[in-house]
Amino acid sequence: MPGTEEVVLELDDIQSGALHERPSPYVATYVLLRIDDRAAGQELVRRLVPLVDSGVPSDDPSRDAWITVAFTYQGLATLGVPQESLDSFSPEFREGMAARAAHLGDVGESAPEHWEHPLGTAEVHVAIAVLSPDRARLESVAERARRAQQELPGITVVWRQDAYQLPTGRTSFGFKDGIGQPAVEGSGRPPTNPHERPLKAGEIVLGYPDETGELPPMPTPDVLGRNGTYVVFRKLHTKVADYRRYLREKAADRQEEALLGAKMVGRWQSGAPLAVSPDADDPSLGADPHRNNDFTYGDDPRGFRCPVGAHARRANPRDALEGDGSVDVRLHRMIRRGTSYGPELPEGVLDDDGVDRGIIFVFAGTHIRRQFEFVKTQWLNDGIFIGAPDQADPLVGSARGPSDFTIPHHPIRRRLTAVPPFVVTRGGEYCFAPSLSAMRWLSELP
Template structure:
C-alpha cells in the first residue's frame, strides 16, 4: 500500500494514497481534453453494478511522475445518487447538511439569482435526476476516448442507468480561459500529497482540509459520513457550469479605457493577474510572460506589502478568492480555513481575439472545487469573499468577474493621487447549474457496489 506522510505539528499521520481517488490531489496535465458526464440511476441493483464496474477504472496512488501520461476517471455521487443506490438512512443522515440539501436549495444564499437562478439552469442540472458525476481527463483525444469508451461500456448494458448530460471541456496550451487569462495557478499544496508547494511563503494545508479522516487546520477531524469505510479518504466536490459573457467583458474594458494599453491594465486590475499569469503583486505595471509561465515564481508572493492595493486591488478576483496574508490584521479570519482545491476547465470555442460582439456560442468554465468542508470552504468564499465586500471595507462591492453583479455594482482601483471607481458593473458570468457531490475513496466505492437493498 502506497502511503505518504502528513507532517503535522504532532505525530505524523500517514495518508492512505492508495484509497484516495487520483483526481482529488493530483495536478491535471497541461494542456488536456476532458468530458463531464451525469447519470441517473433508476434501479439500485443496476446502480451498484455500475459502481462495481467503474471502480476498476478509478486511479489512486501517489502523484504521477509524468502527469501528461494516460487518462483518469473520477467518480462522485449526489445525495440523491447515494439514496438511489440504497445507502441506509442512518448513513445518508451523517453527510454534511449542505450536501443533503443540494446546490439548488442553496442557490439564493450563493447568489444564484436572476439569470443565474435555478429556474434558468440548463436541464437536468439542479434536478433530482443527477445521481452520478464522472470526470474523464486526458492529455490527448485518443486516450480520452479510450477512458470514455470504458465508462460507456460500464453503463450502456445496464437498463437501470441512463446518461442524462455530457459536457466536453479542454485546457488550451496557454492555460487561458475564455476571458483570456491563465488559470489554475494558485493551488494550495496538501501535506502528505507528495506535491511540492508552488508558494514557498505558505505552509502546505493540513490534509484534513481536503481529505476526510485526517486532522485539519484546527487540529480536529472534519465531520465524516458513516460508516468509516464510506467517509474516510473521501472528499466533497462542487461542480458548477458558468457561462462567460466575453463580449460584454471586452466591451466594458473598451468603454472604460482610453487605449489598448489601458484596457490590458484594467483587465489585470479586475483579475489580479495579467493574461500570462504574471501576478500584479510582483509585476504591477506590465505583463511579464516569462514570470507568468514560470511555475516556480508565478505563485511566489503575498499581499502584506500592498495593504492598500496600489499594486493589486483588494477587490480583484484573484485576491478575493485567496487573500493570502491580506487579512492577518483582522485576527478573526484565518484564510487557511477557507482554502480548497480549485479546478477550472474551459468549454465552448473561444471568442476570437478582438471581437466585441457576442456570436451566440455557449462558452465558459466548468469549475470544480474539492474540500472537506462545504460550508466553510466553498460556501464561505462564495458568499463572504466573492459576493460581499464587507471584509474589504467596501460593502457595496462584489467580485468584479464572478460576483453576483446586476449592473449597479462598483469596483475600486486604488491609485495616486485619487482612487478610481468603476461604475455599473454588469454580470460577466451566469450560472448554468451545478451540484454538490461526494467522491468516496476506493474502498468506499467498493462498499457502495456491495450494498444489499
C-alpha cells in the same frame, strides 16, 4: 494549534482527482447519470472501481488520463445507502446546490429555474469526470467508462459536457488559469508558494485532522466516509463580449485596457501577478510555475499594486487578513479545478456571437460551507471584508446586479462604476467522491 507532525495519507484508497495536478494541455468530458434500477446502479459502481486511479504518485504517462466518480445525495439514496448514513452527511450536501442558490447569489439569470436540465434536479445521481492530456487518451479512458455503463438498462446518461484547454492556454476571458493551488500535507506534491506551508490533509480528505487540529465531521460508517471528499461542480457561462466592451468603454487605449483587466483580475493575462509586476505584463514571469505563485499581499495593504477587490486577491487573500486576526485564510482554502468549454471568442470581437462558452468549475474539500460557500458568499459576492460592502468581485461576483470596483492610485483612486455580472451560472451539483473501498462497499449494499 494543529500539530506539526505530518500525517500519512492512505493514497492507495483515495481517488486521484482531488490530488492530481491537471495536465497542460488537457481535454475533458463530464458525464451525469441517472440510476433507475438499484441493482444496475450497484453493478455500475462495481465496474467503475477498477477504472478509478488512486492518489499514489506515479511517473507512468498512461496515468495522465484518469476518471473521477462522485455521487449526489439522491444517488447515494438510490444505491441503497441506509438513512442513518445519509443523515450523517453535511447539511449542504443533503440539501443540494439548487436549494442553496439564493444563499450563493445564484439569482436572476443564474437562478435554478434557468439552469440546464437536469442540473439541480433529483435526476442527477452519478457524476463522472474524465481528464487527459490529449483526445486519443481521453477517448480510450472514456470508452472504458462507457463499457461499464453498457448493457445496464437501469442507467441513463442525462447530461454531458466536453471541455478542453483553449489554444491560448487561458480562460475564455483571456487569462492564464490554474495558478495558486494549495499543496496538501502527505500528498507528496510540494507547494508552489514558498510562503505557504501545505494544508492539513483534513481540509481536503476526510478522516484526517484539518487546520483546527480536529477531525472534520465524517459520514458514517467509517468505510463510507474515510478518504472521501466533497466535490462542488458548477457550469459557468462567461459573457466575454460584454467584458471586452466594458473595458473598451472605460479605457483610453489598448494599453490601459490591458491594465484595467489586470487590475480586475489581479494578474496580467500571461499569469504574471500584479503583486510582483504591477506596472507591466511579464510573460516570462507568468509562465514560470516557480515564480508566478511566489508572492504575498501583506506588504501591499492598501492595494496599490494589486487592488484588494481584485478577483485573485478576493478568492485567496493570502496573508492580507493576518493583521486583524478575524479570519484564518487557511480555513477557506480549497482545491480548485477550472476547465474551459466552448470555442474561444476571436480576438478583438466585441459582439456576442450567441455561442455558449465558459468554465466548468470543480472544488474539492471537506467543508462545503466553510470553504466553497464562505468564499463565494463572503469574499466574492460581498465586499464587507475589504471595507466595501457594495462592491462584489468584478469578474465572477454576485448575479444580483451591477457593482463598482475601486483601483487605488496616487494621488486619486479610480472607481469603475456599474460593472455588470460577466458570469452566469448554468447549473451545478454538490457531490461526494468516495474512497475506492467505499465504492466497493456501495456496490455490495444489500
